Amino acid sequence: MFFSQAALSWLGVLLQERFGHEFILVHENNSLRLHHSTAVGQIIFDNLFAAFHQSSSDFPCREWNAEAEGYQPAIDDLIPVPGLAALPSRLIEHKEQGTVIHYDILGLTYWMLSRLEEVGRTDLDNHQRFPAASSHAYKHGYLERPIVDEWLHILGQVIQEVWPQLVLKQHQFSMRVSHDVDAPSQYGFKSWSMIARMMAGHLLKRHDIKSFVTAPYVKLATRTQLNSADPYNTFDWLMDVSEANNLKSAFYFICGGNHPNDGEYQPEHPVIRNLMRRIHQRGHEIGLHPSYGTYQNPELIKQEAERLHAVMQKEGIIQNVLGGRMHYLRWEQPTTLQAWNDAGMSYETTLSYADRPGFRCGTCFEYQAFNPVTQKILDIRIRPLIAMECTVIDSVYLGLGITDNAQNKFLELKDKCRKLGGCFTLLWHNSYFDEQKAFKQIYKRCIEG
Template sequence: MTGHNFTPTALCWLEALLHARFGHNFELIQQAETLILMLPGSEQSICFDQLQSVFHQSRSDFSCQSWKATAEGFVAPIEDKLPAPSETKLPHPLVELKDNCTFIHYDILGLAYWMLTRLEEVGRADLDNHLRFPAISSHAFQHEYLDRPIVDEWLIILGQVIKRVWPQIELKQHKFSIKISHDVDSPSLYGFKPWLTIGRMMAGHLLKRRTLRAFLTAPYVKIGTRKQLHSADPYNTFDWLMDVSEASNLRSSFYFICGRTDPIRDADYEPEHPAIRNLMRSIHERGHDIGLHPSYGTFQKPELIKQEAERLKRICAEEGIKQAEWGGRMHYLRWEQPITLHAWADAGMHYDTTLGYADRPGFRCGTCHEYPAFDPVKQKQMTLKIRPLVVMECTVIDPAYLGLGISQAAEKRMKLLKKRCSLVEGTFSLLWHNSYFKDATCKSIYENILKR
């Protein structure tokens, strides 16, 4: 792909995206430096005549403009001013309705392509200590729109233009939803640790923290973790998590580690352990979902992700667990585009929900709607679905990241992002680890966020 031009496969992918969003089979035709959107059987069309070459490049070093929707009679879903990544200043008016062709002087579909394919991240060297592309390197963070689902916002504006051009058609309606997931890094604080480690933890509880209860709980839980996770284990919050989800008519997804490529960062449990098998069976019997959390060193190694996926599916099959779809999330949100993308597809998975940033919450892909994956390097549409991650609890709370602590400020920030997902009729995707409920306040924040 060169200049402003889309490949035929990219155009087909964009057409599929428009169908999913609006419910109609629009046709996209590239002519020189114009992209034309047509509805079969109609003489009317929409022309995008300001295509941007930056939307076909892996870079973040270009400007961002803004556009005021009400100035041209449109209604913006979140704020009146929409961020508009662009190398050039936006013309006024941005939308011109003419007899047979309505002109949009902004590359809305180029923006969607660039954001959704994560082309911005391909081949980047400005990575963090876990080799992740960080939020702070992104165009969205640098221009202060990471907390806006700007692809969704611009597609809503496009929908309003479509209604003016073809007033007789009805556009597909979407409903706000919530998806809750839990990475099972540590299903038990004590149950799977060696006795030497338990001894050190007991010493810490008694000598440093002066907590006799924790001192006594550690060996009690260790001994009692055989076929079931112990009810006294601080990390065994699984039944409570499912109770909270069911009270809100939600399904939780639990993602299990099924490999060990890093002895420090990976799990201390084996998925074949009777207690883990029983946990998986309990999750399934209660109507919740099980998925994969590939181990730390797998994100550049598709063959390892496939092995770990097969291991999970084998254990589930042995336990009589059947699911219509399989998916999950990468450990530490490690991701290299498009290698990790293909790894998930090659492992026979149906969806991935890794794509949020570890260091800042928000809309890494510019959307909170599920969409089909597309490889911007090989120019290939894939059957894998991307479910963008909006919030990971430690991203907001931990001092290493946003650092708001277990506080009203943290709750407010998460609720703001949830509200914005609602305003664009998308999905609020929240990751909260089973092991992260440090106190009653943490549980209260979690429950408050899930309330409708």
């Protein structure tokens, strides 16, 4: 048996969220039958794929021409078909017993959204992350396609054929922007010895007199609030841009850790408390950015979540929803996911690859989380991250630089989300505006409209 009863229940929840109707899934032998809760008829998936229930990236992938069989693709005529070594003469057939789909669409949905592919993997990068380069999606060229959404788009058309009386839920494109606060100030929380070394670098290596003078000034001025001369103090500008586009920014704060990659600030510091209060007063969101060493340690994630709660409570900040993202996008599936759930968080938005942008979960829709090891539906929701600025721009990753190519990559991904009525999620650090004008122009272009 491929699907547990819990997995079938979870898939039912996902289908109801997507289509706005209650469906019943029945597993019989090597097939899966989809029934509507009140209408007569069925859709049969008669070719279930065992690899969609394993932690593996080693299986074939073909392409299916949707229009050739009379279906309207969302993005491109040719849709990747992970798992099939050869295509049948027709992928979708109308038979006496019901409409038969000779492809395991729901198995693909389960495998991608549960991130079962990543469980127990050892082919990790230098930060112990499962990289895009190891994924089936990257190897077969569909990482920049919301593959699950594309197939559910086709399934929606089959549903309309089988149950033409049903009015399916329509989704509207949206966008979410978030900012990991790794460094709220370039100089304010550094030691004077570090400031001296930075000043020497500004003067002797870069001949940058302005930064040479700014460093000690900002250090001295950062006592109860960030200084306007601080290059990393882009918070009000980010909120201005979000408000101009009817968006809310989410700012995720580090609340612990002692690794060199962790933040140099404490959330209880008056500067950070004032910053949080200002963000809240302007109607934007505060969230958690668990420290570098927490991704395998549920207790630490819980402690840091409680620390953030305590600071927010002291500042009178009340949010109905509290979520965030892992520092450095470090993630171990399902350990990290379960930890977020057990810490009582509302949502989690780590799941993008550091080395390549795109659809790590195969979707641009938020969804209920599922633990593929315990086979349990979780309370927390996953908001897939589609693009992080340094993933697209930095030379160690995609390396497109501050160019039209980088801007176009962001806009291409955004357009794919728009075509499916999904959500384009963008991460841009407050400290990633070194070349102020060029960086800000790209950022503003990405979130307009």
